[in-house]
Amino acid sequence: MSLYKVFFIMGVSGCGKSTIANLLSKELNIPFFDGDDYHPEKNIKKMTSGQALNDDDRQSWLETLNKLAQKQLIHNSCIIVCSALKEKYREILNRDISNKTNWIYLSGTFNQIKERINDREGHFMSSDLLQSQFDILEEPKDCLKVDINLSPENIVKKIKEELMNKSEFGLFGLGVMGKSLCRNLANNGFKISMFNRHIDAIEVDVAKKFKENYPELSNSLAFDDIAAFVNSLQEPRRIMLMVNAGKTIDYVIEDLLPHLSENDILIDGGNSNYLKTKERFDYLKTKNIHFIGAGVSGGEEGALKGPSIMPSGNENAYKEIKPFLETIAAKDKNDLPCCTYIGTEGSGHFVKMVHNGIEYVEMQLLAEVITIFQSLEYNPDEIANILESWKATTNSYLLEITVDILRKKEENDWLIHKIVDKAGNKGTGNWTTIAAAQLGVPNTMIASALFARYTSFFKEERTEASKNFEASSKSKPNISTEAISEAYQFARIINHYQGFRLIQQASENYNWNINLSELARIWTGGCIIKSDLMTDLVQVFKSQQNILNDETIKNQILKLKASVKNVVSECVLNEIAIPSLSESINFLHNFAKENSSANIIQAQRDYFGAHTYQRKDDPSGKFYHTQWK
Known part of the structure; x- marks a missing residue:
């Protein structure tokens, strides 16, 4: 990667930009270009006649200077002089090269600069236009600001000390x-x-x-x-x-x-x-x-x-x-x-926290899928081959690394067989579950994956319990490879629904205005939960905040539902632990019900605590209390 840089020297006309650029060019032995030399003829005529340039006048000029900078960066660093008085002007100049630019702002008072302009001869910029430049000046924050009261030599010295000798x-x-x-x-x-x-x-x-x-x-x-x-x-x-x-x-x-x-x-x-x-x-x-x-x-x-x-x-x-x-x-x-x-x-750390919660579930689901295949007496290589075939329909980073993990051998055995089954955690799954409870969002799958990890950590007690409650049936579950794949896909959709729903709720509560489509987009590369599903969600969130309302996803859920019911029921009958897979279908069964069992809960609460309830036959929303006995 090239270390070449563009040094933009900016400020109102008359602040000494060209003088400083010329001196700096000689000190650094790199070329400099005066932006004024690149104005189209119509701009020069307008300024010569005493008229100030508007944004439309400057647009093509700024784009020309940006192209000049990009061309120079191929071979060398350079210095470009340009007034660049507004932030949006600097954005144009920075376009596609923002990581290679250094901004130097020459700062001075109106009277000081006006006096300098009046002392110059032959410049098309008159002092009468100076006020218009100060009127539109938006001082940059991310720059080296230099007071023009310093001598030109000391200005150059400061620029070299700050930008050449110091880190960015x-x-x-x-x-x-x-x-x-x-x-x-x-x-x-x-x-x-x-x-x-x-x-x-x-x-x-x-x-x-x-x-x-x-x-x-x-x-x-x-x-x-x-x-x-x-x-x-x-x-x-x-x-x-x-x-x-x-x-x-x-x-x-x-x-x-x-x-x-x-x-x-x-x-x-x-x-x-x-x-x-x-x-x-x-x-x-x-x-x-x-x-x-x-x-x-x-x-x-x-x-x-x-x-x-x-x-x-x-x-x-x-x-x-x-x-x-x-x-x-x-x-x-x-x-x-x-x-x-x-x-x-803290919105950035909130979405990273939920990212990790989604990650917990994605990992747990793959672990459960492998457990099911083990119950069907497949060895790790055979399971890896099956998961490899899934990449065509449901690929993800975690699926890819799990295939690699299953194939890794040490001596004559698979390494996975030698790893102690106690899963660690660093707290983000715990925080996600707490946040879901505080915000009142049913993030049940992240909770199930978190508690699966906690359960794994009780190794000694689990060993003892396995002796006391050993599975009564040793038969294989009646499950096809295709059904396991479809159950896995179903559970992943529910996981992503819950994770993004939690983010949406937090965004509303804290006024963060999080763009879910843009968030999904930055999770399509570089991160642990990148997947084909995440790529699909980028487009889904452009029209829906609730992915369960998307027609394509709705049809997928309806198609996959039979498989997840079959897999979960077979696993329960054969005493195979699948907490997250089973929670995915339990959640949908609970969520996709117009009339739930919560009316019983409300009656109970009113009975022992006079917490009141609302009635279906009263659309006003009025709260009632009953003497139950």
Whole structure:
């Protein structure tokens, strides 16, 4: 990846852009181009006649400069001078090269610049038009701001110190994910600073040694001193925290705060609880520091080659880190980044939490499917071959890795036979279940997968129980391979319905305005739950918030329903544990009923607690209480 950069020098006419560009060009030995030279003739005539340019006049001019920048970047860095007074102008100039641009804003007062313009001769821009430029000026935030009171030589010196010697992005914490993200950023041409703590005899020169091991990090800066790390970064500083969730994040924030400046941006890339992210967002806002909660999915390989990223926080702050995150993210089938602004506060960590909940179920369903095939006396290779054939109709990342897992052998046996059956967890499934309960959403499948993991952890008690309650029947279940496949597909649809329904409810409750179609899109690449089904949901969510109302999915459920009923009933009769598969059909049976058993519950509640109830024969919604005895 090329390390070439475009240095855009901007500001109102008369601020000295061309002078500074010329000096900087000589210092860096790269070409510079004056944007004024690329105005079409009609623009020059308009300005010469004393008329200000409008946005339509500037559109083609800005597009020309963007193409110029892209052409130059093929072979070298360059400097382009352009007033670029509005944010939307800079967006045009940044188009397709935002990860390769540095903005330098030459700032001065109206009177100071007017005096300079009046001293110039032969320039088509008169001082009379200066006020119109100040009127539309939108000062950039993500830039190097330089006061034109400095001498031209000192301005160039400051630019070199800030942009040439300092890093664009900082990574705090060099665990597995942190290291992979560092290499990803460096491979994409970003100059980065890396920090890892120093602990005598335990963690010594971690960042330095890491840098030495990978050639792509040769241009990076390595630190174990926080002050030096922070000072190595361009302002506003962008620092991604890749440390353990929980109190560690708070300790790191407090360690960093004395060294930060207003408008610096901290990005939490770990699996933090969304409520804690909101607390940190609010706390740092009082310090004029931006806090971005960014869910990152994809594991070690995804972090290196392209993860799915779910950032949330202040939207303007996100725009300042957008070029970095979207560049390193995975790409979807249309080559768009699997990274998008989710919403404010902790919404990014919320959707990552639910992502992990959906992941829990997807993993559990595959585990249950394998258990069923084992009961049919298939060996791991045979099961792998069956699952391999499923890729044609229901492929996913988890299906692919499960096939690989089943085929892995150690000596003369399959490795899967040697792994202790106690599943761990890091809390996100638990948080998802709690959030579903708090929001009142029936996320029953994530709960079933979570409690299946909890059950697995009671290995000794399970061993004892197996002796006391050994299966009475040893016969094989009467289930076809096709029926198992269809039951699996059915359960996955219900899982995705429940997961996205939880996100929709949270979005409504917290006013996050989450775009479910866009969320599904960034989950089609780079992440653990990417699948053909997820790709289908991108289109479904463009017209439906409830996937069960989509005609195609509705027909799929009706077609698959018979198989899941057959599989679940056979497994129950043959004492095969399938908590998530069985929950999928139980949920639908409970959910797809106009009249449920809840009327009994309401009567019971009114009997012992006078909680009241509503009547079917009273459409007003009035609440009643009865003396039941």
